[in-house]
Amino acid sequence: MTADRTIIARDSLRAQLLWWLVPPVLVVALVSSFISYTIALGYANHAYDQRLFDEAKSLAEQVRFSPDGQPILELPRAAEEMLRSDPVDRIFYRVLSVTGETVAGRSDLPAPREPARPDQPVYYDAMVGDAPVRVCAYRLVDGTTSSAATILVGETLIKRDTLSKNLLVSDFLTPMVALPIVIAVILWFGIRHGLNPLQHLAGTLAKRGWNDLSAISDHGVPQEVRPLTHAIGDLMQRLAAALSAQQRFISEAAHQLRTPLAGVTAQTERALLAQDFETVKPALAQLQVASRRAARLVKQLLTLARAEPGSDWARDFRLLDLGGLVQRTCVEWVPEALEKGVDLGFAGESAPVMVNGDELLLTEMLNNLIDNALRHGARPGGSVTVRLVRSPHIELSVEDDGPGIPEEERSRIFERFHRMSGTRPEGSGLGLAIVREIARAHGAEVSVRPKCPERGAVFCVVFT
Ligand SMILES: Nc1ncnc2c1ncn2[C@@H]1O[C@H](COP(=O)(O)OP(=O)(O)O)[C@@H](O)[C@H]1O
Ligand SMILES: [Mg+2]
Numbered sequence: 001m002t003a004d005r006t007i008i009a010r011d012s013l014r015a016q017l018l019w020w021l022v023p024p025v026l027v028v029a030l031v032s033s034f035i036s037y038t039i040a041l042g043y044a045n046h047a048y049d050q051r052l053f054d055e056a057k058s059l060a061e062q063v064r065f066s067p068d069g070q071p072i073l074e075l076p077r078a079a080e081e082m083l084r085s086d087p088v089d090r091i092f093y094r095v096l097s098v099t100g101e102t103v104a105g106r107s108d109l110p111a112p113r114e115p116a117r118p119d120q121p122v123y124y125d126a127m128v129g130d131a132p133v134r135v136c137a138y139r140l141v142d143g144t145t146s147s148a149a150t151i152l153v154g155e156t157l158i159k160r161d162t163l164s165k166n167l168l169v170s171d172f173l174t175p176m177v178a179l180p181i182v183i184a185v186i187l188w189f190g191i192r193h194g195l196n197p198l199q200h201l202a203g204t205l206a207k208r209g210w211n212d213l214s215a216i217s218d219h220g221v222p223q224e225v226r227p228l229t230h231a232i233g234d235l236m237q238r239l240a241a242a243l244s245a246q247q248r249f250i251s252e253a254a255h256q257l258r259t260p261l262a263g264v265t266a267q268t269e270r271a272l273l274a275q276d277f278e279t280v281k282p283a284l285a286q287l288q289v290a291s292r293r294a295a296r297l298v299k300q301l302l303t304l305a306r307a308e309p310g311s312d313w314a315r316d317f318r319l320l321d322l323g324g325l326v327q328r329t330c331v332e333w334v335p336e337a338l339e340k341g342v343d344l345g346f347a348g349e350s351a352p353v354m355v356n357g358d359e360l361l362l363t364e365m366l367n368n369l370i371d372n373a374l375r376h377g378a379r380p381g382g383s384v385t386v387r388l389v390r391s392p393h394i395e396l397s398v399e400d401d402g403p404g405i406p407e408e409e410r411s412r413i414f415e416r417f418h419r420m421s422g423t424r425p426e427g428s429g430l431g432l433a434i435v436r437e438i439a440r441a442h443g444a445e446v447s448v449r450p451k452c453p454e455r456g457a458v459f460c461v462v463f464t
Pocket of ligand 1: 372
């Protein structure tokens with residue numbers, strides 16, 4: 001089944017090699033057998049012509065000249081019979097005097113267009129009745145009278161035609177049929193043998209465990225295939241790195257979830273031991289904090305999964321007004337800001353600022369930035385400003401007048417689960433990683449800079 005498919009598949013390497021090799025080899029074979037056919041035919045015709053010349057010479061031996069130079073053919077019966085003795089072809093002869101008179105033989109055997117030279121035969125094709133003939137003309141000069149005679153011997157072409165047909169079959173047609181088959185079979189096995197290392201390689205890779213991402217050894221791998229195996233090796237290395245990052249992420253996420261869940265368990269046990277509602281209340285409050293933390297973490301994990309490149313989560317990208325989205329989100333954060341005594345304000349464009357994006361993801365991005373500004377940045381009495389600028393690029397920023405981010409932390413705070421030391425215990429370190437993934441998903445870049453040289457942080461998302 002597999003072998004059959006390999007024979008048919010047009011995109012198989014074997015089929016392509018055959019396709020590129022067989023036709024040119026066939027053309028070469030065709031041309032060379034045609035040349036050998038024409039050469040063989042030339043030699044055979046030459047041999048027949050030579051025989052015709054011999055016959056003309058033996059006929060010439062029977063020619064006598066009268067004293068007035070007139071040629072006379074004295075053909076003994078035996079010689080005449082010999083001329084007729086060819087079992088296949090008919091032979092004609094004719095003897096002409098110098099004046100062109102037929103002295104003997106068939107007068108319808110055509111004479112050469114140019115007179116034959118002494119001792120040098122002339123060959124030409126002619127017709128006797130309906131029969132095509134090959135003629136040899138020979139000029140005989142009499143030593144005594146200095147007179148001459150032209151001797152013509154013609155022969156039908158049956159033998160020559162049969163020979164040319166036989167040569168055509170043996171020199172041309174047989175190789176034409178046999179060669180393609182022989183060449184294809186040789187190439188087939190040759191290519192199969194040549195491709196064996198690839199099959200071996202495929203077998204070795206197929207036997208690997210899913211987590212074996214080690215490099216492929218060069219041993220037994222043909223030189224031409226090594227760039228491919230090296231590229232696969234590189235890919236495997238990147239996959240291994242991604243896999244271990246994924247595993248670290250999962251264990252970190254599990255670790256982060258364990259803390260609020262442990263709180264839930266402890267507070268539940270405490271509540272169960274309580275005798276009256278008043279003693280249960282603090283435990284319930286703690287329970288609420290822990291379960292909110294767990295819920296927030298789960299929500300963040302889901303958002304991160306959704307924003308990641310190549311995620312299967314359907315993103316709903318469409319043209320939307322970022323200005324409206326930012327203002328609505330700010331309004332939602334006002335109660336929390338009031339509670340913390342922070343002045344939360346919006347500045348910038350009032351006209352619609354259109355971007356192509358996912359409304360939920362963009363809201364989540366801004367939520368994280370405002371949450372950080374209120375949580376880690378602004379102090380009571382401080383302020384948080386959300387700004388949206390249209391040019392030169394659409395730029396969304398959230399600034400606070402808190403302690404700011406030290407320079408050495410500015411790139412690291414965007415890593416997953418990274419939190420600066422001394423940060424308040426709530427939170428997971430996923431917020432800014434989410435912001436970065438969502439920005440990237442929208443073709444934007446996020447960065448942070450201080451608001452003043454010593455204080456404050458400005459988180460800036462630039463859409464390019
Ligand atoms: N506006 C800010 N001012 C000061 N520090 C901040 C600010 N935003 C973020 N950070 C620091 O960056 C860290 C990472 O932030 P984030 O990824 O949102 O995690 P989380 O808020 O869960 O701690 C925070 O723990 C905090 O130390
Ligand atoms: Mg955060």
